Amino acid sequence: MLNFNLNGGDVSVDAPGDATLLSVLSDDLKQAGPKFGCGLSQCGACSVLIDGAVVRSCQTRADAAVGRSVTTLAGLQENGQPSVLQQAFIDEQAAQCGFCSSGMILVAQSLLDRNPVPTEADVRSALNGNLCRCGTHNRIVRAVLRASEV
Amino acid sequence: MNKHVMNRRDFLKVTGGFLTVSFLLPSVVFAQHAAEGELPGDLADHPNLSSWIRINADGTVNLFIGKVELGQGATTAVGQVCAEELVIDFSRLHVTAGDTRLSPDEGTTAGSQSMPNCAPGVQQAAAEVREILRNLAAERLGVAADTLTIADGTISAGGNSVTYWELVSDQMLNVEATGKAPLLPVAEHKIIGKSIPRIDIPDKMIGRHRFVHEMTPDGMVFGAVARPPTYKSKLVNVDLAPIEAMPGVLKVVRNGSFLGIIASRQDQAMLAADALSKAAQWDIVADLPGHDGIFEWLQTAESEETEWKNTLQPDAPQGASTHEATYERPYHMHGSIGTSAAVAQMGADGTMTVWTHSQSVWATAAAIEQLLGLEEGKVHAIHTEGSGCYGHNMADDAAADACLLAAAMPGSPVKLQYNRAGEHQWEPYGSAMVNKISASLDAKGDILSWEHHIFSTPHGTRPGGDAGRLLSGRYVEPPFEMPVPSDGGPPNFSATRNGLANYEFPGERVVTHFVREMPLRVSSTRGLGAYANVMAIEQFIDELAVKAEADPVEYRLRYLKEERMRDVLTRCAEAFGWDNFEKGRGKGRGIAIARYKNYAAITAVAIEVQVTPRNGLVRVVRAVAANDSGHMVNPDGIANQVEGGLIQSLSWTLKEEVKFDNARVLSTDWASYPILTFSEVPPVELVLIDRPGEPYLGQGESAQGPAGAALANAIADAVGSRIRRVPFTPDRVKAAVTA
Secondary structure, three states, X not given: XXXXXXXXXXXXXXXXXOOEHHHHHHHHOOOOOOOXXXXXXXXXXXXXXXXOEEEEHHHXXXXXXXXXXXXXXXXXXXXXXXXXXXXXXXXXXXXXXXXOHHHHHHHHHHHHHHOOOOOHHXXXXXXXXXXXXXXXXXXXXXXXXXXXXX | OOOEEEOHHHHHHHHOOOOOHHHOOXXXXXXXXXXXXXXXXXXXXXXXXXXXXXXXXXXXXXXXXXXXXXOOOHHHHHHHHHHHHHOOOHHHXXXXXXXXXXXXXOOOOOOOOHHHHHHHHHHHHHHHHHXXXXXXXXXXXXXXXXXXXXXXXXXXXXXXXXXXXXXXXXXXXXXXXXXXXXXXXXHXXXXXXXXXXXXXXXXXXXXXXXXXXXXXXXXOEEEEEEOOOOOOEEEEEOOOHHHXXXXXXXXXXXXXXXXXXXXXXXXXXXXXXXXXXXXXXXXXXXXXXXXXXXXXXXXXXXOEEEEEEEOOOOOOOOOOEEEEEEEEEOOEOOOOOOOOEEEEEXXXXXXXXXXXXXXXXXXXXXXXXXXXXXXXXXXXXXXXXXXXXXXOOOHHHHHHHHHHHHHOOOOOOEEEEOOHHHHHOOOOEEOOEEEEEEEEEOOOOOEEEEEEEEEEOOOOOOOOOOHHHOHHHHOOOOOOOOOOOOOOOOOOOOOOOOOOOOOOOXXXXXXXXXXXXXXXXXXXXXXXXXXXXXXXXXXXXXXXXXXXXXXXXXXXXXXXXXXXHHHHHHHHHHHHOHHHOOOXXXXXXXXXXXXXXXXXXXXXXXXXXXXXXXXXEEEEEEXXXXXXXXXXXXXXXXHHHHHHHHHHHHHHHHHOOOOEOOXXXXXXXXXOOOOOOHHHOOOEEEEEEOOOOOOEOOOOOOOHHHHHHHHHHXXXXXXXXXXXXXXXXXXXXXXXXXX
């Protein structure tokens, strides 16, 4: 059994310890958010937070989460409402397909936690490891900056 | 070389009609301008109103459409025209898109056709429903229909009112559209023309939306495919026992050279498929020209020549000089961030249900029926969103593979998602192309004649109801033959899309050399031939402007006669500050324009670059795009598509090339096929020109060519010489600097 905290609640999963954290989150815990994009830590679509730090869940063993706190996209909501950052993404319409959004938002949240007032260059640098194919980069940057101004 | 030459007369015999696109009036291609009593767009194919719209007792309205959400915002924009004409609040609407048993079959969601064809059909259907309801209300309230007013589904006269939901049951809409219901005057529009936020975005930002990749039906198992090492491989021998003994493996499926895994967990399925691929012995054929050889190959392979236009004047004056150039475009990937996926389940009643992000659910369902030997109608395909789609990627293959595996384990829902190499190496790419243009010029550098030769492999191999176009269909036993693809003619064209210049020259000849053989798998990729053709035309005219010592904007305007195009080009240049641009070392500017398909959306792009001569690095400092997509339904949606297309095109043009040797594709991941990153994306300024009352032109693809060409022209301006082969990697730019 793998025991850890997911989005503020304790969970217990019957899965192999060497399974990817992504597969446990997606298929055992039915989280809509972290995505399989490459399985190689190259695109960032699978990004989640463990104890507030970004990890690529496609290349992280599930047992690495044991005893720790995992945050997925749904876990950022505050009282069932979109968080400030999520609302900023909605307000800026900062998506086309939205497949990369979960990873983008979690990496951006981690940036804002460390650096509440980032410059545009800080945001671009923080998101450089997250790939977007629709060409929505500038809207995503605007959304993060907008959230930092709230 | 054995070339079949098809001249214009042959072509007319075949098609019975179109000479060149200049003969195409908008009414031929734009549904909004249907003649009175004719049904616009896809309503003509599905005239029954209940196919499209259902009014529910709870005050909600269902809209059923056959065009699907690909990340382009189509469901929101089409919903807007529906809510507008029905006179209901947008929030009452629920859109169901692309279910083969619920939605009208509108074919493939492609070619920027959702707004030109789906939206006008829906708009007319909604107007018809509104008029039926108005007449019912008149009867109910005992007043004349023209005394009634409608607001958010409530019809009123004097102090009395009745709502749509009180008036109607679904049965009442089981009537055919007449084409006579009037559309609301543009001046009264309250929803069309507004940037209504996308209906799908909020749930995607909070982890509530489920892409097909995130479906978790009860009892789900996981599939994976073990592909051959190369395209032309045959399975000789494989020992399945060690694979069957791997952790979590439930079943190994072998059918000819098709090998698949069903396992309890996704990572187990992927690991087993990898091991199976390596354990199998394959016969390999190594006969590919390689990425450096492809351009020579394209010009020497057996091809079919078609002369699409010839207005060269036999008695034209002898030019003072000539200029010619050859441009090369490599294979490009769609490169969706999510690899393709599907869920399939064989039901007890013999129905195979498949949840798929296919663009063509009906035709793909038919192809899968053929693949599995099922009767017509036995595959029920339900469109479920996937990662951003920019053309025919592997969505259909994933659907077929999930069905092949689900057929081997009836009752269990099988989810399948390819690994990254499985997508990178096997997706159908945008075809490599070669464009050769030559021109004859007078003493002042003005164009006397223009001749354009286009060399390309196919751009359209969608399933189209044929199992031979599904990747795995070619590996099962007996294999399905891949049908021979053909080139597309006017008005949309395929390899020749945008091959005819938007300019008016005294003489123009355009010939396509269509190579049917496909060294690499190819199919529709955002813009088809338009990207390479616009790249070539817009670079060549820039070269001519430089030769004539003319300003590139002014030189283009000499030949650009269409007012709307002139307007777009001029406004793009103004917004960019073209006339005040100050050149510096390594600094350059470039501009380009095209009207997509020569009749649809118009986009001009201007770009400033800074090149570092020492290492050939190109920084795109800023980009400006002006766009005319006709009457704008959702301006923010258009902005998102123009900017997104522009940035994607910069990525293609600066960085992307599918590498391959004599047997296999070498671009297997994002390290070997890099794309543009956040720090490389320039700021983009947009000028959107609205044309109220004009047809919706659709805006998915018009930025691809102009963005790439503007970048090429800016780099040439910065370094003083031209690189005619995409991508403009630092080594090529550095070589151009020292040239």
